[in-house]
Every structure is written in structure tokens, then in C-alpha cells.
Amino acid sequence: MSQLVLSDLRKSFGDLEIIKGVNLDVSEGEFVVFVGPSGCGKSTLLRMIAGLEDVSGGEIVIGGKQVKDLPPVKRGIAMVFQSYALYPHMSVFENIAFPLRVEGLSEDKIKERVGAAAKVLQLESRLQQRPGTLSGGQRQRVAIGRAIVRQPKIFLFDEPLSNLDAALRTEMRVELMSLHQKLGSTMVYVTHDQVEAMTMADKIVVLNAGTIEQIGSPLELYHKPDNIFVAGFIGSPKMNFLSGTVTASDRGNVVVDLGKVGTIKLPRGGHPDLVGKTVTVGMRPEHLALGEDKFSFEVTPGIVERLGIHTLAYCTLADGKNFVALFEGDPEINQGVSFTVGIDPAKCQLFDSDGIAVHKESQSGMHSS
Amino acid sequence: MSQLVLSDLRKSFGDLEIIKGVNLDVSEGEFVVFVGPSGCGKSTLLRMIAGLEDVSGGEIVIGGKQVKDLPPVKRGIAMVFQSYALYPHMSVFENIAFPLRVEGLSEDKIKERVGAAAKVLQLESRLQQRPGTLSGGQRQRVAIGRAIVRQPKIFLFDEPLSNLDAALRTEMRVELMSLHQKLGSTMVYVTHDQVEAMTMADKIVVLNAGTIEQIGSPLELYHKPDNIFVAGFIGSPKMNFLSGTVTASDRGNVVVDLGKVGTIKLPRGGHPDLVGKTVTVGMRPEHLALGEDKFSFEVTPGIVERLGIHTLAYCTLADGKNFVALFEGDPEINQGVSFTVGIDPAKCQLFDSDGIAVHKESQSGMHSS
Amino acid sequence: MSRSKGASLFAFCLLLPALLYITGIVAYPLVETVNLSFTDAALKPVTKWVGWANYEKIFNVNFSTIIVRTFIWTFFSVAIKMIIGVCAAVLLNAALPGRALFRILLMPPWIVPMAIGIFMWGWMYNGQFGMISGLLQNFGITDGPVAFLGYGRSAFWATIITDVWIGVPLVTIYMLAAIQSIPKDLYEAAWTDGAGRFYRFRRITLPMIVPALITMSMLSLIATFNSFDIIWILTRGGPSGETTTMIIDTYKTAIGSYKYGEGAARAVLICLFLSVFCFFYFRTVSRISSGDIR
Amino acid sequence: QDKVITALFCGDTMQPAHAEFIKTWEGNNPGFKIQTEVVGWDQCQDKATTLAAAGTPYGIAYVGSRTLKQFAQNDLIVPIPFSEDEKKAYFPFVVGTVTTDGQQWGIPVAFSTKALYWNKDLFAQAGLDPEKPPLTFAEEIAYAKQIKEKTGIAGFGVVAKDYDNTMHQFLHWVYSNNGTVIDDAGNITLDSKENLEALTALRDITAFAEEGPTSYEQNEVRSIFLDGKLGMIQASIAAANRLKEANKFKWGVTNLPLGPSAKGPGTLLITDSLAVFKGSGVEEKAIEFGKFLTSPENQPVYEKQEGLTPLRPGPAVDKMVADDPSWKPYIDGISFGGPEPLFTDYKGLQNTMIQLVQSVVTGTAEPADALKKAAADLEQYK
Amino acid sequence: MKNSKPMIDRYTWYETIGIYAGIAVLMFFVLAPFIEGFLVSLKPLALLFSSPYSFWPENGSFTAYFTLWDRVPMMGWYIFNSLLLAFVITVVVMCLVVPAAYAFARFEFPGRGALLGAFLAVNMFSGAVLLIPLYRLMRSLGVLNTYFAMIVPGVAFLIPTAIWLLRAYMMRIPRELDEAAWVDGASRLYTLRRVILPIAMPGIMVAAIATFIGAYAQQFIFALTFNSKTEYMPIGVGLFAFFGRQEVIWNELMAACFIGITPALLIIVFLQRYLVAGLTAGAVKQ
Numbered sequence A, B: 001m002s003q004l005v006l007s008d009l010r011k012s013f014g015d016l017e018i019i020k021g022v023n024l025d026v027s028e029g030e031f032v033v034f035v036g037p038s039g040c041g042k043s044t045l046l047r048m049i050a051g052l053e054d055v056s057g058g059e060i061v062i063g064g065k066q067v068k069d070l071p072p073v074k075r076g077i078a079m080v081f082q083s084y085a086l087y088p089h090m091s092v093f094e095n096i097a098f099p100l101r102v103e104g105l106s107e108d109k110i111k112e113r114v115g116a117a118a119k120v121l122q123l124e125s126r127l128q129q130r131p132g133t134l135s136g137g138q139r140q141r142v143a144i145g146r147a148i149v150r151q152p153k154i155f156l157f158d159e160p161l162s163n164l165d166a167a168l169r170t171e172m173r174v175e176l177m178s179l180h181q182k183l184g185s186t187m188v189y190v191t192h193d194q195v196e197a198m199t200m201a202d203k204i205v206v207l208n209a210g211t212i213e214q215i216g217s218p219l220e221l222y223h224k225p226d227n228i229f230v231a232g233f234i235g236s237p238k239m240n241f242l243s244g245t246v247t248a249s250d251r252g253n254v255v256v257d258l259g260k261v262g263t264i265k266l267p268r269g270g271h272p273d274l275v276g277k278t279v280t281v282g283m284r285p286e287h288l289a290l291g292e293d294k295f296s297f298e299v300t301p302g303i304v305e306r307l308g309i310h311t312l313a314y315c316t317l318a319d320g321k322n323f324v325a326l327f328e329g330d331p332e333i334n335q336g337v338s339f340t341v342g343i344d345p346a347k348c349q350l351f352d353s354d355g356i357a358v359h360k361e362s363q364s365g366m367h368s369s
Numbered sequence C: 001m002s003r004s005k006g007a008s009l010f011a012f013c014l015l016l017p018a019l020l021y022i023t024g025i026v027a028y029p030l031v032e033t034v035n036l037s038f039t040d041a042a043l044k045p046v047t048k049w050v051g052w053a054n055y056e057k058i059f060n061v062n063f064s065t066i067i068v069r070t071f072i073w074t075f076f077s078v079a080i081k082m083i084i085g086v087c088a089a090v091l092l093n094a095a096l097p098g099r100a101l102f103r104i105l106l107m108p109p110w111i112v113p114m115a116i117g118i119f120m121w122g123w124m125y126n127g128q129f130g131m132i133s134g135l136l137q138n139f140g141i142t143d144g145p146v147a148f149l150g151y152g153r154s155a156f157w158a159t160i161i162t163d164v165w166i167g168v169p170l171v172t173i174y175m176l177a178a179i180q181s182i183p184k185d186l187y188e189a190a191w192t193d194g195a196g197r198f199y200r201f202r203r204i205t206l207p208m209i210v211p212a213l214i215t216m217s218m219l220s221l222i223a224t225f226n227s228f229d230i231i232w233i234l235t236r237g238g239p240s241g242e243t244t245t246m247i248i249d250t251y252k253t254a255i256g257s258y259k260y261g262e263g264a265a266r267a268v269l270i271c272l273f274l275s276v277f278c279f280f281y282f283r284t285v286s287r288i289s290s291g292d293i294r
Numbered sequence D: 001q002d003k004v005i006t007a008l009f010c011g012d013t014m015q016p017a018h019a020e021f022i023k024t025w026e027g028n029n030p031g032f033k034i035q036t037e038v039v040g041w042d043q044c045q046d047k048a049t050t051l052a053a054a055g056t057p058y059g060i061a062y063v064g065s066r067t068l069k070q071f072a073q074n075d076l077i078v079p080i081p082f083s084e085d086e087k088k089a090y091f092p093f094v095v096g097t098v099t100t101d102g103q104q105w106g107i108p109v110a111f112s113t114k115a116l117y118w119n120k121d122l123f124a125q126a127g128l129d130p131e132k133p134p135l136t137f138a139e140e141i142a143y144a145k146q147i148k149e150k151t152g153i154a155g156f157g158v159v160a161k162d163y164d165n166t167m168h169q170f171l172h173w174v175y176s177n178n179g180t181v182i183d184d185a186g187n188i189t190l191d192s193k194e195n196l197e198a199l200t201a202l203r204d205i206t207a208f209a210e211e212g213p214t215s216y217e218q219n220e221v222r223s224i225f226l227d228g229k230l231g232m233i234q235a236s237i238a239a240a241n242r243l244k245e246a247n248k249f250k251w252g253v254t255n256l257p258l259g260p261s262a263k264g265p266g267t268l269l270i271t272d273s274l275a276v277f278k279g280s281g282v283e284e285k286a287i288e289f290g291k292f293l294t295s296p297e298n299q300p301v302y303e304k305q306e307g308l309t310p311l312r313p314g315p316a317v318d319k320m321v322a323d324d325p326s327w328k329p330y331i332d333g334i335s336f337g338g339p340e341p342l343f344t345d346y347k348g349l350q351n352t353m354i355q356l357v358q359s360v361v362t363g364t365a366e367p368a369d370a371l372k373k374a375a376a377d378l379e380q381y382k
Numbered sequence E: 001m002k003n004s005k006p007m008i009d010r011y012t013w014y015e016t017i018g019i020y021a022g023i024a025v026l027m028f029f030v031l032a033p034f035i036e037g038f039l040v041s042l043k044p045l046a047l048l049f050s051s052p053y054s055f056w057p058e059n060g061s062f063t064a065y066f067t068l069w070d071r072v073p074m075m076g077w078y079i080f081n082s083l084l085l086a087f088v089i090t091v092v093v094m095c096l097v098v099p100a101a102y103a104f105a106r107f108e109f110p111g112r113g114a115l116l117g118a119f120l121a122v123n124m125f126s127g128a129v130l131l132i133p134l135y136r137l138m139r140s141l142g143v144l145n146t147y148f149a150m151i152v153p154g155v156a157f158l159i160p161t162a163i164w165l166l167r168a169y170m171m172r173i174p175r176e177l178d179e180a181a182w183v184d185g186a187s188r189l190y191t192l193r194r195v196i197l198p199i200a201m202p203g204i205m206v207a208a209i210a211t212f213i214g215a216y217a218q219q220f221i222f223a224l225t226f227n228s229k230t231e232y233m234p235i236g237v238g239l240f241a242f243f244g245r246q247e248v249i250w251n252e253l254m255a256a257c258f259i260g261i262t263p264a265l266l267i268i269v270f271l272q273r274y275l276v277a278g279l280t281a282g283a284v285k286q
């Protein structure tokens, strides 16, 4: 059943259209993550769902009810603000207890619920402090606490973990996911953290400049991006894009001339129309391996970043373009010393001149926006 | 030459000691990253270096000069605040131009410098907006802009990229690094992002509850953490810790009985004193591989997260403890179906009962704090 | 917050009590006053409708001089009040010992019944015995007494200074409250960038208190424009009418000479002038965005 | 149910004498009650007027006699019938201060006159005979000049602030030179030879007056005198009390000096009256009550308490003068005094007169021109 | 001893001197007339004024502070009445003004600007002109010669200023705070009470003090005209009892005046600590 439906939602600030017709369907209990470049309208969209921003056009339906003119509490939502919005005159305890006091719970109940939240959020020793004396991460946790003590039908989180350290972040991530499972509530979550998006989401919504570029499961977006934007946005480090010209299309293959880099044969059937066109080939850094493969070429590493778990090489190609490769562990590569890398063309992405993906089974018209 | 020296630096808020004697030596042109759990005192330390927080005890020496009582500008620093601290009444342009106006640069110079910064930060189209109408990420970029238009000797960054999306983040990271190289200025950088810490730092300082746990290069911390805290904090996903008992120590090896998981032989010489003691063995999730290795054991996956680039398996061990493993790509593992994983014991970490690392060449006394 | 009907309704509900009260108490007298301005109301029991006659009469006399004088008087008084008020707020905001005491000591001019405060100024200005003239003589700046209220020019400024004296405490504590609500990290950021105290004041404090300044200056403008007691007690509009402002003129007409009709016409004119002036003032001043202040 | 007569008195508290008379009167007139209200001097007049204008007048109120004409013309007060005997009992001109159009509109209740004070110490210092006060305008000016030149201290106190007593002080000069402002027929007589002489004398003496006379009203000038910084002032009897209290220097008080056209000692007569307002429903009784308060038996008690100039002559007055010679000029002056002129718009009159004095004192106008202009202006306020 | 102030709040010696010098000048300006007034209160009536000017009177005494109680025995009552009136007026005004200022600060509704202006227009008419119609109104309300005669118009004329003062202050409170409370299900009134009120406290205090003082010291004309009962008189009117027929009892008047402002000053001392800084610290990211 659809829990939250946005249809053709629009929002303008003055003459500036910020949200340009968004359609979205969220099922009950789903975990939806919004990602997109900074300033693309994620927070605005969230605030519209919450009822904090009036709607310039389109509809918002929650639980089958048109809610465009309902106040937040009638929409059954709780929200964590990107800017925290803590009450400066109240202690941490009172900040977290606020929604419960509004509901009129008994003092005991409140103590219990706030205590539980504080424990999860590791704020127990801070309960009597004021927000002004908290660290950035602590403030963010208080904001989360305030949202989770209420148990609404829909949670809206706006980058709730951005100020936390990796360890706490993982912990909180797991906490939020188990909360999600326990309550079965729908969650709409804005993040710019790839790991969060990939691990938490049932469904990722990629926004760009106020429109949806693609909606899909994390792996769908990773493996089958609809267009260059999504391909470039999902995955870190970013996909490499090499532009070339299609020289032939036959026997289920498209042959692309990548200039000095070489000629690659991509398994894509039935695209005779592409011949002669300029296309872009995408290669994920992590799909490259040292040494020869079905398609190989030479790269010259510039900066080499060794992260322990893997190594990033910022290279240049034969034609001088930049290229990033990622290798397992700590391989023996050195700045300025060229080497050969290989990739399986089946793992490469192909985009036509409009940036639309050309999929293996010729689904090029599948993108959603 | 030492550019910045902190000796026995202390800070209390009321009775609460927040910074408990920090010693640090930063060379000119070094890129130092502070990491540590939320609330450990990173921002406070930064603010003390900047001169915004008075010092309860200890010394700060910048460029050979005691600066404890000098104002920030005399210390030659610029700072990006965690809370951004943008001037709400000024346009983005004016916000960025502020330090230049203080310096009294000519209007042309200001336009040029701000323009350049705005270009790097992708804020060109926002220059006339007020901070109140910006998205979280845009605000953060304005704050960065304000720091980089001045070209001081020391930059202090407090989580400057936390609200940016992955792509922009990478870009900004590269920008900051090239700025670092171009200006040769010293940078002190607070982050909770592992990748940032690992890629940008010449030196990482791991803080915990107001004290330094370890100082070292990224790979040093990754490969040779001084203690359990650092081992657990550096690296994501977190290192797995298995506790066991040392049964023997001979021929450069320490034999640890891990109970139901098995018995592992770690290459550590000369630790007869450990025999009979409880120790902890650390294994990084990414060091595990499917199938047998020098040390192998069985795990049962619970949740399996497939991120595209790699797959995370949240498993349980034979003794019921949690265990996380990370595998390349998208292997065929399924929830509930046990399988064998292997690891090279040389890659494992060993910690004594106080959590202090037992290093291969018996450097267990090397930690710095 | 969304601009829904509910919000408007709620806003009206919040406003209603104050609105009802004001209408209940003030609306009738206001309408009555406007009404009166078209009659020849005086002491006699019966009044007659005279149309615009009262207004025409006003413009017969040297009214334009009075208007100009009123505006000049008001302008200087408000401007000085604002300048002193902001400076005082800044001084009293400085984290130095004793500021709590000084904040209190600032209050008396405002608390003391206005007439008394003005009498005290009257003595100050007194040429023979007053403190100012006395000190000037003691320090040898003048060689004889100076009667500050005896000459048009000096009486004009003397009344302004007294008005400033009474108005400064309110402006100061209001500005103080405004200054205190500026987030501290803005100052810290500016300071790290090398901005000195004065620069911070100019580029952060001042623009951030502009909204408060606009409000205060407008309230002050209205109060000052209608400031009566000061001039009345100190000079009665003299010498030779040099301190006669519109309100003094109105009072002399309405209460002094019991020409209520003509007085009401003047009062209505004052209100009209003020409304128009305030309207444009608010419009222009609010449009000058505070960020442009360098 | 008793009928209530509301009565407005001015001051801080009810005068004990009046309070007692009220009790007596209430005893004599059962069924009537006097409800008194006391308002400070500064606001008293305004309050009486405001309430009358608002339609709920006091039954009887204490007002300055100069306002009577305006009240009368606006039909706010009722005339007070006086028998010839009653009129005759008062000092001359007293009844005149409450008379317009041949009718009396108030019951005189307080009276004040003015005289000249001189500082004997200063006179001696300036080489003048301390026991010989000036008798004429010319002497007054000459003495002032001498004092100013010999001692550097101002010789005479000129009052020229925007206050009613600026007009009063000018009227001293007018009345001590046989001048008038308005005649019985209602013609403006301001622009006369006598008045020109008076005004010119005032202008001339200003040269030897304190610095900035336009900033001083009567009491402030008196303060300067009390401080020994003035040779002469024209003031009411209250100054004598102050001088005795301060006891700083030797002084004398005498009749106002006379102008060239004077026929005899002159002074300004100011009275306050009880006015009976129309519409209270108890006007008759209020008049009766007012007359009772100011009856020849009761009035002197009150005057004595307040230190007022007596309204009526009599043996008690003679005795008072004998006891305290300072009173002499005040009683003497009455015979040649003039009242505050009664105008329909007395504020208009006042403003014109202040304007007149200020323009001459500050030297912005010549006395003759100023008088002409003022006389013309006065026409509208008759 | 270490200076524990953050460095940004530390002053160099010349700044300290500058600030104190500035404060000294300010204080002299503010208090000089009171010195003059105080001197008057010490002098005997006949010697009120003397030259050459000297700060300390030759034969000063505090007798006026005692004799004034004989001349105006009700003085204590007047002070009490003033405090009572000012207190009641302040409470009523704040009850009416706080919601109204919030409405003006936060909500967009049709006619907002006009209404705001209309409130201001009330202050554009001087009280003196409105006196007679107001008197008639008070009479028809039947409140003449009661405390209400002073409270009712007093409140009306103090509302506009308070609304404007408070509105400007409330506009500075971050909007996110309202929004957060709203999302949490708090009703608008609850938000006003629990979130806005506490944060706006300094602003409310300023408005309250302004109202209190307006009622205590400056609203004199209503009390004079609408009340005739001595026992209800506030100090402002009571002080006029020192204005005699020809004489003003200046020394006692000034003494009474100093006594009269003391209670109000004490109240402000008490309220002043609510004017503290930093209430919005940590509320939102900038």
C-alpha cells in the first residue's frame, strides 16, 4: 500500500523554481533515501512533506489522505532538521522530552522514553546540559533523539549523521535501521553518505536540480544507472567517463573508438542507430585490475592514495585525460611509473550523446523522471 | 621546523576538564587531521589554537612564538567553524569578501579573489543570496570560502565537508589539498570521515575524551594502531575484536586460543610474559577472504549489505559473537548460510589485557600519549 | 511555516484581544477628535460644523515655519538619541566589572516623573545658578552667566538635549537586548579574520541591530514629534516662538485657548504628517538592506 | 438624600480655615453637602475647564479671575449678583477684576498686589543711598545703571520668559504710568503714550538687567535677587517672607516707581475667584456657599493663614500694616492699581503681550512699532 | 591570577580606559541633573539657588526628607498607588501584547502592515487632544474616580509601543524553532508558551520595563483628569501637591521625587538580570 505519494510536486521561491515536478510513491515501511548534489532541493522536498513549506503545485498524499493543507502533526511525521533546531533554553533532557510533553505523557513515561533514547544516543551524561554547551555531534544526536522518542508513522531525517564520527555513525545507522524494523515506520532519509545510502535504503531517489533522475534499489542504481548523472553520482570514487565514437554495432556488440586509449567492444545489442555517434563509456574505478583483461590500456599514476583497505590511483590516460583507478590492498604502484590496467567490458557503462544509458537488453528508455 | 607546538594544553569548562593535557608538534606545511569520537574535544582544541577559547593550562607556540595571549589574527590563522558562523545579513559575496575587506584590499582585488573562491566552491550563481536562503551544503561552502580567500599560515578546518555530497566532497578534498600544496600552509583539519582523514593527512591525531591516543601517518594508524581504541576507530567498517587466551609464546609466535573459533598463531616475538593472559585479537573486515587461508573459521552471515563496490556481511561466529566481513564485489553469500573465511594471521592485531597493542617487533611501549 | 488559512486565523486570534482593547478605548476618542476638527468646538456647549475652516485657518498663520522647525527638532533629537543609545548599549555591553551597576544608573532619567526631570534640567540651564553655566564660569570658558533658555538657538538645542536625556535609557536598553541576541560565533569568526572591535561593531553589530534600530527610531520619532512637556516646561515655546513645535502650537490652541476644534484639526494634521512620514521612512529604511552597511 | 455641591480648590490640602467654614455651612444648610476636591495649583485651572467642557462641571471652582470673561461668554458660568453694599466693602478695583458687561462672574477669594524690593547692601556698594529707593522710572533706570556699572551686578530683574507673569510684570509698568490695555467700552487702548513710556522704560532698564531675561520668569528672578545678585525686583509679598527667612542682606520694599504720566502709586491687581458653573443644578446654593466662604467675617481668617493681600479694608488690615510695614506698599498700591485685563481669549492676550515684551527686550523691535502691532493683534481676542 | 575571560572579551588597557571614560561621560550626562536636583533637596527654600556654582551646598541638610511627610502625608500611598497601577497596567499590557507581537512577527496575514501601522497611529495623537472624548468615554464606562480610570486608558496607550518593541525582537528568533515544535505536534499556543516566550524573555523584559515605567512615571494626565480621589492618586499627581499658590516647595518636591523613584529603581534592578545574553546559543546552525 502506498503510504506517501508525491505527484507533480513543485516549489518556487519567488521566481526560482526549486522543485520542478516530483513524482514519488513510497510504500508503508519502506526506507527511502534522497541523495543528490548540495542545493538540489532535498531539504526543501523534505520540508514540503513535513508541511513546513507550502506547496506551489502538485499533491502530497499520506496514507491515502491529501495532506497539503494539514499541519505536520496531523500528517503523522517526525523530523530531524539539518540545522538541528534545538531549543536553546531547555536542557538536553527537555529538548528530547518536548514531543512527549506535547502529547501529555506522564512524567514517569517521559523519563523512561527519554532515558532510553539518551542511552541509544550516548547522551546520558549530557542530559542536564544546554545545547549551547554541546559539541556539533552531540547537538545532532539530541535532534535525532527528539524525533525518535515519538513513534510516528513517517520519519523524515535530514542528514542526521553528518556530524558524527565513523564508529558512532555506523552504530547510529544500525540503531536507526533496527528502529525502522521495530516500528515498521516509513522513513525518508536525506544523506550524502554513499555508505548510508547504499546500506540503509530500500529505495534511493536521486535528485538533481529539483527533478528526480532515477529511483531504484541501491544495486540497481549502482549497476544500471539510467544516465550519466546517476552513474557519476552513485559510487565513490566516481565513475570514469571516456568519450568515444561508435564505429560499428553488430552481433550484440557496440564497438567504440576511444581514441588513443584504444577500441572497446561493449556487449550491447541492436543499436545500429548509434553508429557514428559520440558516446560515453563509463568505468568504475573499482572494476579495474592491475594487468591485462579483455580490454586493457596504459595509465600513468599521479597522486596515489593508500587508504589501507585499498589504494586509489589518480592517473592520466594516453590522451591526457584524468582517470581514477582503485585497487585492493596496497599494490606496488608509484607516481609517474606507467602500468597496464584491465577491465571486463561487460562491467562498463555506455551512454549516448544525451547522457542516457544504453543498457545491455536495450532498455534505454527505462529512466523514470 | 615546528610551526605549531602544543604542550600540555588543558581546558576546563567549570569543573569539567575537556582537554586533558595535549602535546602536539606540527611542522610547517604539514596537514594534520584530528579525529575522535563526537564530543571528545576536537572543536575545543581547534578553538584553543585559534585563540577563541582561553587556555586553562599549558602552552601554544606558533612559529616559535608563545601565542597564548595573542588574538587570532596575530597567530596567522584562518578558521572554518563547525557551525559555519555566516553573517546572516550579508550576501554570500560579502561573507566571503569579509576577511579581505578587513585587510583593506581594493574592490577589484576582492572581486577577483572572491570570484576565484566562488568558482572553486561552485557558488557562482549564489553570490547574491543571503545565507538564510542557502542549503546546508551551500552554507558550508561559503564558510570554507571565507577561510580560503585569506592565505594565512595556518588553516583550521572544523568538519568543513560534512554536509557535502560525495562527488562535491571529493572535489573539495582535492581542492583543499591542492590549496595546501600551492600555499604550503599548515592545515589542521577536524573530520570524522575516514576517507578524508586517510587521504588528506600527513599526520592523524586520534583524540579520545580529551587526550591523544595516537599520532601517526594514516597507514601507520591503520597498520600499527597503538591500542584497541585507535584500532577500532580507524578503518571502516570497524575492526573485529576477538578475545582469547595466550597459550604459548615461542619461535617468534604467540599462540592464542580463541575458544570455539579456533587457535591462531600470530607472528609476535618475545612475549613470554603474555602466556596465560587474556588478550584481544583484531581482524579488519577487509582482510578476510572467502575460503581457506592460514587461519580459517566458519561464520554465519546475518544481514548482507551489497554496496556494489564491495559486500558487507554481518555474521555471527561459532561462539555467537558478532563479526563483520567485507568482500570484494558481489560474492554469492546468503543470509543464514554458513561459509568459511580465511585470514593471514600476519595481518591480525594483538592487544594485551590493557588494550595496548603487541607489535611484531615488540614495540608495545611506543604509544605517545 | 505554511501560509495557510489556519495560520491567518490563529494570528487574528492572537491579535484580537489587543485589537479589541485599542478599538474599544481609543477608536471613539480618535473619531471624535477627527469629528471635532470640522467644528468650531470651544468652551461653549453648542458646536457648529465648519467644514475645512479650521484647516484653512492653520495655514494662514506661520504654520510652515512651525512644521519645518518641528521636523528639524525631531530629526536632531531622534538622531542624537539613537547615536547615544547605540553607543551606550555598546559600552554597557562590554564585559567589564560594574556594568550591571551602570545599567541601573542609566535608568533614572526615564523613571523620574517627566516633569521633575525637566525641572532639573531647567535649573541646569539656568544662567545664574545652573550647573552648566556655573562650570563654564568655573573653568573660565565664559566670563559671565549664560542663560541657555534665553536665546532662540540655544533654547532650541537645550530642549533637544533634555529630550535626548529622557529618551536615551529606553533606546539603550532596547539596543542592549538587540545586541545581546547576536550569536557569539559571528564575532568569533570576524575576530579570527582580523576584524578589530570597531570593525566588528560596524560590520556585524550595527547591521544586525538595524531592524531594532528601525523600530526604535520610528517609535522614538513619533514620541519625539509629540514631545510636549519638555518644551512646555522649559520654554513654553519661547523665546519669541523659537521652540514652538506643532504639538506646542496644538496645545496652546486646544487646551490653552480652549479652541478644541482648531486644536483637533492640528492634531489630525500631526497624525497625517506622521503617518505619511513613517510610511515612507519605514519603506525606504527597510529597503536599505542591512548587509549593505560597510 | 443630600444634594451634593462639588467644589474644586487648588493647592495641596484643604485650607484648614476653609475646611472649617464648610462644616459650618453644611450645619447651617441641612440637605446639602459640599464635596471638595483639591488639585495642585499647576493643574487646577485646566481641570476645571476640562470637566466643564466635557459636560460635568464642578458646582463651584477656584479659578483665576482673568478666565471669567471667557467662561461667561461661553455660557459655562452663571453671573453672581452682588448688592451695592457688598461691592463697596471691597477695596477699589477688586470687584472690577470679576466684572464684565456690567455683571459680576465670580466671587473674589484671593488677592495679590506687587511692590518694589531693593537690596540695600548693593545700593551702598554702588554708592547709592541704601535708604532711598527709586521713586520714578527715571530713577529706577539710573540706579540700575549705577549698580551695574559700579558693582558689575545687574541692577534690575527683568522678567521676559514665555510665562504669564511676563505680561504681569509689564503691566506693573503700565499701571504705574496710568496706562490701560482695554477700556470699559471694550476698546483696545494699548497703543498709548503712557504705554509707550512704560515699554520704553522697560527696554531701557533691560540694559542693566540680568543676562538673558527671556529665560527667567518671576520666581526665578526673585531667586536671583534672594541670592544678592540683583539690585531691585518687582514682586509680591511672598518675597518679603523669603527675604526674612534667608536673611542674607538688608533690603527694603516700597511702592512701584512711577512713570512720567502717573497720577499716583499704581500696581497690578490679580484676584482669584470662585466661579459657579452652569448645569450643576445647585447653582443658587453654590453662590450662597461661595459668598459664605468669602464673607467679611470668614475671609480675613483665610487670608491670614495664606498670607494674602486682604480683599476688604478694615481695622484688621490697619493693624497688619502697623505690625509689618512690608505690607504697606501692597495695600497702598491698591488704590491706583489695575486688574488683569479681561479678554475673551486671555491666552491670546497673554501671548500677544509676551511677544510684545520679548521683541522689545531682545531688541528685535522698537517699542512704538511693537505696541502698534500688539494693539492690532489684540483686537481678535476681545 | 589568570584572566579567565575568553580573549575576545579581553580589553587592552587603553580600550578599558576608553570604555570607562565613555561610560563616565554617559553617566555624567545621565546623572548631572540629579546632582542638581539633589542639591536642591538639601537646601532651605529661601536659599535654593546661590552662585557661584558649587557642588556641595553651604548649609545643606536632609530636613526636607522629613518635612515632606508632614506636608503630603499621603506620600506613601501615592507611591503604593503608582506601583500598583504600573504593575496592573504592565501585566495587562503584556498579556495583550505578547500574543499580538508574536502574530505580527511570525505570520503573514492579510492586512498585517496596515494593522501594524494602525497600532502606531494611536501613539501619533497626543493624549492631551484626546482627553475630553476619553473623559466622556470613561464617564460612560462609569469608571471615573477609580483605579480603572487610570488603568483602562493607560493600557491602551502603552500597547502600541510594546507591540512594536517586542515584534522586532521576536523576528530575530530562528524560525526553525517554531517549525521544530510544530512538527513535534505542539499547538501554536504551546509553542508560544514553551518555546518563544522563554527565548524572547530579554525582549519581553524590555517591553515590560518600558511599559512599567511608562505607567509609573509618564502617564500623568489620565490620573489627573479621570481621578479625583486622593487615595487613588499616583505619585506623578501627588508630586504636584508641592506646587503651591506662588511657591513651589522645591526642596521637598525633589526629596519626594528621590523617594518616589527608589521603588521603581529597585524593581528594575530585579528585572534587569533577565536581560541576559546568549539565550539562542546553539539553537541552529547559522
Ligand SMILES: Nc1ncnc2c1ncn2[C@@H]1O[C@H](COP(=O)(O)OP(=O)(O)OP(=O)(O)O)[C@@H](O)[C@H]1O
Residues within 6 Å of the ligand: A126, A132, A133, A134, A135, A136, A137, A138, A163, A164, A165, B013, B016, B018, B036, B037, B038, B039, B040, B041, B042, B043, B044, B045, B082
Ligand atoms: N561551554 C561549555 N560548557 C560545558 N561543556 C562544554 C562547553 N563547550 C563544550 N563542552 C563539552 O566539551 C566537550 C567537547 O566539545 P567539542 O565541541 O570540542 O567536541 P568535538 O570533539 O568537536 O565533537 P563533535 O565531533 O561532535 O563536534 C563536549 O562533550 C561538550 O559537551
Ligand SMILES: Nc1ncnc2c1ncn2[C@@H]1O[C@H](COP(=O)(O)OP(=O)(O)OP(=O)(O)O)[C@@H](O)[C@H]1O
Residues within 6 Å of the ligand: A013, A016, A018, A036, A037, A038, A039, A040, A041, A042, A043, A044, A045, A082, B132, B133, B134, B135, B136, B137, B138, B163
Ligand atoms: N528561501 C529561499 N529563497 C531562495 N532560495 C532558496 C530558499 N531556500 C532554499 N533555496 C534554494 O533552494 C535550493 C534547494 O535548497 P535545499 O536546502 O533543499 O538543498 P539541499 O538539497 O537540502 O542541499 P544540501 O545537501 O546542501 O543541504 C538551494 O539552491 C537554495 O539556495
Ligand SMILES: [Mg+2]
Residues within 6 Å of the ligand: A042, A043, A044, A082, A158, B135, B136, B137
Ligand atoms: Mg539540505
Ligand SMILES: [Mg+2]
Residues within 6 Å of the ligand: A135, A136, A137, B042, B043, B044, B082, B158
Ligand atoms: Mg566539533
